[in-house]
Amino acid sequence: xxxxxxxxxxxxxxxALFLVPFLIVLKISLSDTALAIPPYTPQLDFGAGWDGIxxxxxxxxxxxxxFLTEDALYWKAYLSxxxxxxxxxxxxxxxxxxxxxxxxxxRIEWRPTLMMLIILPFWTSFLIRVYSWMGxxxxxxxxxxxxxxxxxxxxPLIILNTNWAVYIGIVYTYLPFMILPIYAALEKLDGAxxxxxxxxxxxxxxxFWLVTFPLSKGGVIAGCFLVFIPALGEFVIPSxxxxxxxxxxxxxxxxxxxxxxxxxxxxxxxxxxxLLLIVPIILFQRNEQKAREADQ
Amino acid sequence: MAQNxxxxxxxxxxxxxxxFKGVTKRxxxxxxxxxLTQDIxxxxxxxxxxxxxxxxxxxxxxxxxxxxxxxxxxLIAGTDMAHVPPNLRAVNMMFQSYALFPHLSVWDNIAFGxxxxxxxxxxxxxxxxxxxxxxxxxxxxxxxxxxxxxxQRQRVALARSxxxxxxxxxxxxPLGALDKKLRQDTQFELMDIQEKTGTxxxxxxxxxxxxxxxxxxxxxxxxxxxxxxSTPAQIYEAPNSVYVADFIGDVNIIExxxxxxxxxxxxxxxxGHAPLVAKASQVLREGQRISLAIxxxxxxxxxxxxxxxxxxxxxxxxxxxxxxxxxxxxxxxAGGIMVKAQTANTRRLSRRELTWEDKVWLNWTxxxxxxLEQ
Amino acid sequence: MKRMSWFNTVxxxxxxxxxxxxxxxxxxxxxxxxxxxxxxxxxxxxxxVELMGNEAFLDAAWVTVKVAVxxxxxxxxxxxxxxxxxxxxGRFHGRTLFSGMIYAPxxxxxxxxxxxLLLLFIGIGLDRGIFTIIxxxxxxxxxxxxxxxxxxxxxxxRALEEAALDLGCTQFQAFRLVTLPIIAPAVISGWLLAFxxxxxxxxxxxxxxxxxxxxxxxxxxxxxxxxxxxxxxxLSTIMIGIVTVGVISASLISKRASLRQQAEEQAAxxx
Numbered sequence: 015x016x017x018x019x020x021x022x023x024x025x026x027x028x029x030a031l032f033l034v035p036f037l038i039v040l041k042i043s044l045s046d047t048a049l050a051i052p053p054y055t056p057q058l059d060f061g062a063g064w065d066g067i068x069x070x071x072x073x074x075x076x077x078x079x080x081f082l083t084e085d086a087l088y089w090k091a092y093l094s095x096x097x098x099x100x101x102x103x104x105x106x107x108x109x110x111x112x113x114x115x116x117x118x119x120x121r122i123e124w125r126p127t128l129m130m131l132i133i134l135p136f137w138t139s140f141l142i143r144v145y146s147w148m149g150x151x152x153x154x155x156x157x158x159x160x161x162x163x164x165x166x167x168x169x170p171l172i173i174l175n176t177n178w179a180v181y182i183g184i185v186y187t188y189l190p191f192m193i194l195p196i197y198a199a200l201e202k203l204d205g206a207x208x209x210x211x212x213x214x215x216x217x218x219x220x221x222f223w224l225v226t227f228p229l230s231k232g233g234v235i236a237g238c239f240l241v242f243i244p245a246l247g248e249f250v251i252p253s254x255x256x257x258x259x260x261x262x263x264x265x266x267x268x269x270x271x272x273x274x275x276x277x278x279x280x281x282x283x284x285x286x287x288x289l290l291l292i293v294p295i296i297l298f299q300r301n302e303q304k305a306r307e308a309d310q
Numbered sequence: 311m312a313q314n315x316x317x318x319x320x321x322x323x324x325x326x327x328x329x330f331k332g333v334t335k336r337x338x339x340x341x342x343x344x345x346l347t348q349d350i351x352x353x354x355x356x357x358x359x360x361x362x363x364x365x366x367x368x369x370x371x372x373x374x375x376x377x378x379x380x381x382x383x384x385l386i387a388g389t390d391m392a393h394v395p396p397n398l399r400a401v402n403m404m405f406q407s408y409a410l411f412p413h414l415s416v417w418d419n420i421a422f423g424x425x426x427x428x429x430x431x432x433x434x435x436x437x438x439x440x441x442x443x444x445x446x447x448x449x450x451x452x453x454x455x456x457x458x459x460x461x462q463r464q465r466v467a468l469a470r471s472x473x474x475x476x477x478x479x480x481x482x483x484p485l486g487a488l489d490k491k492l493r494q495d496t497q498f499e500l501m502d503i504q505e506k507t508g509t510x511x512x513x514x515x516x517x518x519x520x521x522x523x524x525x526x527x528x529x530x531x532x533x534x535x536x537x538x539x540s541t542p543a544q545i546y547e548a549p550n551s552v553y554v555a556d557f558i559g560d561v562n563i564i565e566x567x568x569x570x571x572x573x574x575x576x577x578x579x580x581x582g583h584a585p586l587v588a589k590a591s592q593v594l595r596e597g598q599r600i601s602l603a604i605x606x607x608x609x610x611x612x613x614x615x616x617x618x619x620x621x622x623x624x625x626x627x628x629x630x631x632x633x634x635x636x637x638x639x640x641x642x643x644a645g646g647i648m649v650k651a652q653t654a655n656t657r658r659l660s661r662r663e664l665t666w667e668d669k670v671w672l673n674w675t676x677x678x679x680x681x682l683e684q
Numbered sequence: 685m686k687r688m689s690w691f692n693t694v695x696x697x698x699x700x701x702x703x704x705x706x707x708x709x710x711x712x713x714x715x716x717x718x719x720x721x722x723x724x725x726x727x728x729x730x731x732x733v734e735l736m737g738n739e740a741f742l743d744a745a746w747v748t749v750k751v752a753v754x755x756x757x758x759x760x761x762x763x764x765x766x767x768x769x770x771x772x773x774g775r776f777h778g779r780t781l782f783s784g785m786i787y788a789p790x791x792x793x794x795x796x797x798x799x800x801l802l803l804l805f806i807g808i809g810l811d812r813g814i815f816t817i818i819x820x821x822x823x824x825x826x827x828x829x830x831x832x833x834x835x836x837x838x839x840x841x842r843a844l845e846e847a848a849l850d851l852g853c854t855q856f857q858a859f860r861l862v863t864l865p866i867i868a869p870a871v872i873s874g875w876l877l878a879f880x881x882x883x884x885x886x887x888x889x890x891x892x893x894x895x896x897x898x899x900x901x902x903x904x905x906x907x908x909x910x911x912x913x914x915x916x917x918x919l920s921t922i923m924i925g926i927v928t929v930g931v932i933s934a935s936l937i938s939k940r941a942s943l944r945q946q947a948e949e950q951a952a953x954x955x
Contacts (some may be wrong), residue, residue: 016855021773021782024766024826028785031823035800038807113699116692128696130935135703138927139884139903142920143910146706149713149912154722156709189703209376210409212396214423214474224422228413247793249887254908264795271799271891281803284796295791 042282044074066068074286078282087266089284092290094261098177098252099245102184106241109185110192114233115226118200119191125201132190132197144183144254151179151255175257183251188244192237199233200226232305239298246294263287316526317541318351325388327352327478327510328373333382335368335534342368344534345382352477355504355511359518359557365534366514368660370480373512374403387477397426402476406483408467408485412453416466417442417451423474441469444503461492468500472507481513485520497523518558522546522672530554546605548591552682555603562609562649564602565684568594573620574676577602580644587620601682608678609651611639612671613663625649627668639664643671707924714917721912731918741903741919748883748900751814755821756878762822763829763878764871768859770830771837789827798891805892820892821882828881829874834872837863871937876934883934892907907915 082088117128135143147267150156151174158170173179203226212219249264263283271280318324326349334590335343343365344366350356358366371377372384375396384391391399402423410419420441424434442448445465450458455466461514464484471479484500501524504511515521521528522542529539530553538554549555552563565587566579575594576585579602587603616622625643634653639651664670713731718725735741741819766786773779801820805812840863848858864871886901893899907916 017773020765021769021776024762024830025778025782027762027823027826028766028782031801031804031819033781035804036796038803039796039800042803045791052407070863109699111703112691112695116695116699119689119692120696120763130931131700132703134928135707137880137931138707138924139901139920139942141884141886141904142710142923143706145904145908145912145916145920146710148908149721149917150709152722152912156722159722185708186702204407206405206407206409206938209396210403210405210411211372211422212376213374213401213403214470215397215426217397220426225411229411231413243791247795249793250905254905264793267799268793277803280799284799287793288796291791291793300821307756309523 017050025142039281039284041074043078043285044076045278046075047079079277080156080287081279082282082286087261088286091263091266092262092286095246096290098180098184098260098262099242099248102181102245103238103242105181105237106188106192107238111234112188113189113198114193114200117197118203121215123235127198132193136190139245140187141250143187144251147179147183147186147255148174151182174255175260177256177260178253179255179257180262183255184241184245184248187251188241191240191244195236195240196230196233200232203229214276232301232308235301236298236305239301241292242296243298246291263290317350318354319527324351326350327354327387328512329383329385330369331383331385332378333384334373335365335372335377336380341534343372343379346534346536347382348536348539350510350512351638352510353508355501355513355524355526355527357521357528358512358514358531359516359521359528361516361557365529366531367482368529370403370482370512370514373478374401374480375399385387399453400474400477401480402471402474402478403480404467404471404482404484406486407462407493408455408487410463410466410470411453415452415454416447416458419455419466419591420473422470427474437473441473444472444506445469460487461496464488464496467505472503472509475507476509478510478512481511483515484513486515492581493520494523500524508511522558530557532557548680549603549682552578552601552603552684553682555682558677560606560650560652562602562606564604564647564649566600566602566677568598568600568681569596570594575681577681583623583644586623586679587676588679588681589677592681592683594681594683599684601663601684602679603682604649604674604679605648606638606652607636607654609674610673611641611653612673613668615671616673620676621679622647622671622673624669624671625667627670629666630664630666639670641670643672708857711921711924714914716914716917719914721914721917730764731914732922735915735918735922738915740898741900741915744898744900745815746905746906747897750888751817751821751899752882755882756819756825756875757847758818758822759825759878760871760875763826763874764833764867766826766830767832767834768836771834782941786827786830788833789824792824794885798888802891803886811896812892813896816892816894817889817897817899820888821878821885824888825878825881829871830858832874833867833879835872836867840866 113132117125117132120128122239147154153170153172153174155174157173158167161167162170173182207225207229208221211225212218216224247264248262249268252260252262252265253268256265264287267280267283267287270276270283328350330346330348333346334341346365346369358369360366368377372379372382373386373391375391376395384403386399411422414422417438420438420587421434424437429437438451439448442451445468446676447462447465447469450466451464455463458466462486468484474482481500485496488496497520500511504524513521523610525542527539528542528545530537530545532553538550540548545554545558549558555561556563564577564579564586566577568575568577568590570576571587573587574589575587577588577600578585586602593602610616615624616642623643625641627639627644628648630638631638631640633657636652638653641649641651643649687892713721713724715727715729716724717728717730770786772782778955798820801816801823802812805816810816844862844866845858848862849855853861884901885899886905889899890902893902903917904919907913
């Protein structure tokens with residue numbers, strides 16, 4: 015009885031507040047827009063009995079999804095989300111790997127402090143961290159002031175409200191997600207392997223490419239997914255740092271819902287976004303599974 | 311006959327392959343190697359033996375190029391190695407952990423060093439096949455390191471380090487991770503491979519039995535110094551210090567004062583007891599404090615006082631350790647000194663002559679004890 | 685240690701400059717006297733004074749704290765239960781669905797979580813306000829809590845619970861007297877995580893908050909959409925300060941606890 019209670023409480027909570035809402039999204043994505051409250055049809059009418067239910071299902075269709083394929087905006091938004099997520103994941107790797115490498119090679123008594131300093135930004139507001147770049151990247155911002163005072167540029171660079179600002183924002187906010195798994199992989203690495211490679215004729219650089227990097231691949235893949243997956247559905251960064259031409263699907267969904275009040279289309283956008291995410295999520299889980307097996 | 315014995319260290323015309331010249335290595339304040347000078351000759355199987363922290367691993371890592379001496383010079387084949395990085399030395403190392411690359415197959419692990427040199431593909435694979443054959447690993451070429459047993463991993467590590475045909479192979483506790491039975495078999499295999507390839511081996515170990523079995527010469531180390539370098543037999547039979555005698559095998563140490571006599575030296579060791587008689591290779595002063603080192607197997611034990619024995623002392627059996635092939639008696643003699651005597655159990659133990667609390671006599675010849683100056 | 689050490693020093697230094705410089709700039713310019721945020725015009729605390737007089741921000745802050753405390757506490761209870769179920773309850777019908785529902789919200793984009801909850805609340809006719817935000821935050825935070833707690837439970841020696849049962853505890857007593865004290869650090873960090881997630885959340889709150897309740901992130905977001913403002917800099921500085929003090933004192937407390945444990949263990953070895 016007690017066990018039943020223990021299972022039932024969180025189970026019912028999640029069913030009611032996670033699964034059911036998601037099914038509602040799915041259902042509304044198959045409905046039509048209407049000028050009503052709530053602004054979609056059909057409504058499930060239990061009062062009408064079986065006929066009501068039959069009519070309800072008969073009225074569902076894939077119209078919204080067809081609409082998504084017809085309107086170039088959505089196509090472009092999906093593709094551009096994928097591109098922005100992929101490019102920023104690549105940059106995050108480029109920035110994060112050397113930091114993780116240096117941390118793993120730092121003196122052992124320094125490592126916990128370095129770890130804490132990497133994690134600390136996690137606890138500060140995401141919104142504030144994104145916001146802090148607005149002042150840096152704007153046309154009269156600190157970066158332009160700095161570069162112009164050095165005489166490196168004569169005209170201010172336009173970074174804010176471009177995709178570049180979005181890349182920087184994603185790299186900045188998701189950097190710890192990249193560093194931590196790579197650091198974990200590198201820290202486990204047996205130093206004797208590098209010595210063995212050098213002993214067998216490798217220079218330091220070739221020992222890195224032939225031994226260190228392949229052995230940290232698991233961490234690199236995990237880090238890339240941990241950045242790519244949330245970046246794909248990102249909303250705050252493109253809306254604060256991106257320009258009006260920065261298309262990301264999270265932003266489109268938000269606008270579809272709040273500005274256009276087109277709930278069915280917003281729901282359809284959500285369903286497609288989720289479909290897009292399924293592939294990387296499954297790949298990520300495979301990678302984790304493999305890492306766990308390798309550990310045993 | 312003497313010419314057939316491999317002993318280049320006794321031949322003044324031989325030039326050593328490795329020369330340590332006044333090498334000191336410090337880590338901060340800690341002196342790991344203390345002004346050490348030592349030659350090692352080609353085709354030797356040279357063992358560095360000592361407890362952990364004695365500097366043996368540091369010596370090996372300096373040969374490999376992972377550490378640089380703080381002072382002094384290391385020469386390999388006459389060349390100063392000071393500025394030669396590990397990847398450019400004709401020296402390979404077999405790591406204690408084996409350090410097999412987990413992402414590469416056995417075949418690729420062995421080929422790893424060869425691929426760093428500009429060999430043709432065929433030459434590489436011919437050499438890898440040869441190494442696989444030498445170490446009897448042909449069947450496992452495609453496996454990853456975690457898919458083979460500990461003993462097989464050890465052989466992969468050996469094959470990998472030998473593949474480049476180094477002038478010098480360094481082995482860091484090569485058998486440490488194997489269980490005892492496998493270790494003994496592998497020791498002979500190592501000696502066999504060393505002989506076949508003609509490579510110079512320097513092995514680091516804390517296991518004296520292993521060092522004695524495989525090595526042509528053993529260097530016993532302590533606190534950054536080499537205490538004695540000699541053949542295994544010499545080290546055992548003629549240790550030059552209490553430390554070496556005690557480190558290698560089991561030994562009884564009896565302290566006393568020496569005085570010259572007709573047959574060598576008389577050693578007074580206990581008030582009111584007859585002095586012990588010992589031969590010494592060195593010249594001792596009258597009244598000099600010395601230690602006598604006597605191996606337990608050279609001490610005979612009997613119930614009656616033996617006749618015509620130069621060294622006979624009385625004692626009481628405190629403990630008997632029955633080891634199957636041997637029995638060791640722990641006998642308390644004058645002054646509370648414990649002396650161990652070992653006898654071979656060549657007969658079945660149908661009747662035990664000697665037992666606990668028995669009064670017994672211990673005796674040994676005048677050449678059985680080694681005289682060590684303090 | 686000596687390997688590529690110049691390279692390591694440079695990467696660590698640049699890395700931390702990149703991570704911390706933007707926030708340092710934010711803090712410094714929050715004390716700027718000028719209304720123009722990017723031009724330094726002398727030291728001033730006037731933006732803090734102005735912030736303190738801004739009722740809308742203070743109200744939103746109060747709502748945010750209430751939501752965070754309530755939702756993280758509820759999420760900790762539910763998440764710990766869920767973790768216990770995942771690790772200890774063995775097989776039951778729908779276990780796969782259950783663990784799926786625990787892990788899915790972790791990778792679900794916030795826009796989708798927010799949208800779906802909003803549609804639910806409208807569907808069942810629930811008025812949006814503090815209550816709906818709490819429900820929403822509890823739901824996604826409990827998943828984080830259960831991941832944190834279950835990773836601790838997995839490494840927990842089950843024999844301890846069995847010993848408690850053997851000594852006469854009921855299941856619940858064994859949990860309360862043995863399991864809970866041992867997993868307490870994980871439960872506490874779960875709570876802290878849930879609390880921070882709730883404080884931080886903009887997207888889900890935007891969907892689930894009604895006109896009657898606005899949280900601080902929603903307020904900040906609508907303000908910064910128009911550009912950088914000195915008041916927001918001041919507010920950010922306060923938030924950064926609270927987090928920094930909180931994290932540093934938490935890590936000092938845990939460090940002291942582990943040092944004390946070490947000292948006690950050494951003392952125990954000596955006696």
